Amino acid sequence: MVNKEVYYSDYLQLDKILSTQVPESRIAGNEAHDEMLFIIVHQAYELWFKQILHELASICTIMSAPKVNDNSPAIYTVVHRFDRIIEILRLLVQQVNIIETMTPLDFLDFRNMLRPASGFQSFQFKMIEASLGLKFDQRHGQGYYLSQLRQEHKEIIGDIESKPSVIELINSWLERMPYFDVEEYWTGYVTGSGTTFGGHIFWGDYRDAYSNSLVEAEKDNLEDFDKLFFDDQYNSDRSLSAKAKRSALFIMLYRDYPILQMPYKLLNGLLEIDELMATWRYRHMNMVHRMIGKRIGTGGSSGKDYLKASLEKHYIFSEIAELTSFLIERRNLPHLSANLESKLGFVH
Numbered sequence: 353m354v355n356k357e358v359y360y361s362d363y364l365q366l367d368k369i370l371s372t373q374v375p376e377s378r379i380a381g382n383e384a385h386d387e388m389l390f391i392i393v394h395q396a397y398e399l400w401f402k403q404i405l406h407e408l409a410s411i412c413t414i415m416s417a418p419k420v421n422d423n424s425p426a427i428y429t430v431v432h433r434f435d436r437i438i439e440i441l442r443l444l445v446q447q448v449n450i451i452e453t454m455t456p457l458d459f460l461d462f463r464n465m466l467r468p469a470s471g472f473q474s475f476q477f478k479m480i481e482a483s484l485g486l487k488f489d490q491r492h493g494q495g496y497y498l499s500q501l502r503q504e505h506k507e508i509i510g511d512i513e514s515k516p517s518v519i520e521l522i523n524s525w526l527e528r529m530p531y532f533d534v535e536e537y538w539t540g541y542v543t544g545s546g547t548t549f550g551g552h553i554f555w556g557d558y559r560d561a562y563s564n565s566l567v568e569a570e571k572d573n574l575e576d577f578d579k580l581f582f583d584d585q586y587n588s589d590r591s592l593s594a595k596a597k598r599s600a601l602f603i604m605l606y607r608d609y610p611i612l613q614m615p616y617k618l619l620n621g622l623l624e625i626d627e628l629m630a631t632w633r634y635r636h637m638n639m640v641h642r643m644i645g646k647r648i649g650t651g652g653s654s655g656k657d658y659l660k661a662s663l664e665k666h667y668i669f670s671e672i673a674e675l676t677s678f679l680i681e682r683r684n685l686p687h688l689s690a691n692l693e694s695k696l697g698f699v700h
């Protein structure tokens with residue numbers, strides 16, 4: 353079979369892409385120079401959003417498998433794709449610099465022609481939020497959301513919400529970790545405290561060591577420790593169950609062991625995504641403040657105040673970030689049994 357000859361601009365369908373920059377001000381007969389930049393920057397964002405969604409969909413498919421082995425290509429692929437998303441997000445934060453070369457007066461030349469359109473209506477942005485784990489009832493400005501988005505876009509986002517999100521899949525993956533369920537891993541384990549907590553000798557030792565690490569003003573942390581890691585009822589409406597949190601803490605504590613390095617990288621990647629999304633929101637909010645001051649957005653929201661609230665409320669992985677409050681120094685960590693150490697990849 354002879355391969356069809358591919359031509360660059362046909363392959364990329366540039367005739368289509370390059371004909372989709374149509375400034376409203378040009379249509380009105382008085383083209384504002386900066387509207388081209390405004391359109392191209394938004395389009396570039398949307399293309400990258402598409403790529404992020406492509407990566408997230410494949411990550412969710414891999415993570416939906418009933419068993420994701422922590423020492424298999426699957427987990428490497430997931431970490432690799434999250435790394436790619438992280439690099440794209442870094443670029444998206446940088447891209448705010450380009451739109452900031454437009455001055456408020458340049459923007460005023462065409463801003464009023466855009467109403468009521470707004471970046472708020474970016475359904476791909478909302479798909480990313482939903483795919484990571486943001487549900488409708490956790491959104492800031494729900495009434496605004498319902499009134500501003502087209503029905504077809506609400507349906508697409510609703511469809512994503514109805515499927516397992518990244519945080520839900522991470523929760524199931526963490527819950528499946530076998531470290532405290534397999535008795536033989538603990539044969540030969542030498543206990544420090546001799547007490548069992550939450551049904552396991554390790555947690556008796558760890559709770560003891562954690563309690564000893566707290567200064568007077570932090571003594572209440574022990575109560576939080578008990579609730580977050582051992583009270584199923586308390587965690588019932590949180591993203592991560594008590595069992596999942598115990599696994600995540602274990603990964604963070606013993607991440608120097610070969611088998612736990614990828615899981616640790618995965619958890620760390622999620623925190624990086626939250627941080628970069630928040631950094632983007634923060635930069636976008638400040639850019640908006642600089643561009644329109646205290647005026648309302650073209651989409652009709654309170655502008656900067658709306659953006660500040662969504663910045664604070666739309667973190668997805670804060671329950672993972674919070675776990676660092678419960679770490680202790682490496683030198684005080686309970687020593688694992690030789691059995692478990694060899695399972696984690698250190699051969700004696």
Ligand code: HEM
Nearest residue numbers: 394397470471472474477640643649650651652653655662
């Ligand atoms: C002159 C530049 C920009 C201004 C003045 C601006 C202004 C605003 C304002 C005021 C809002 C709140 C909703 C509203 O009332 O309209 C908003 C939301 C939003 N904008 Fe922009 N924006 C600009 C550029 C961009 C760019 C380049 C993107 C890239 C896609 C973007 C994406 C978004 C998104 C995703 C939201 C929703 C954020 C959330 O719900 O937390 N904006 N924008």
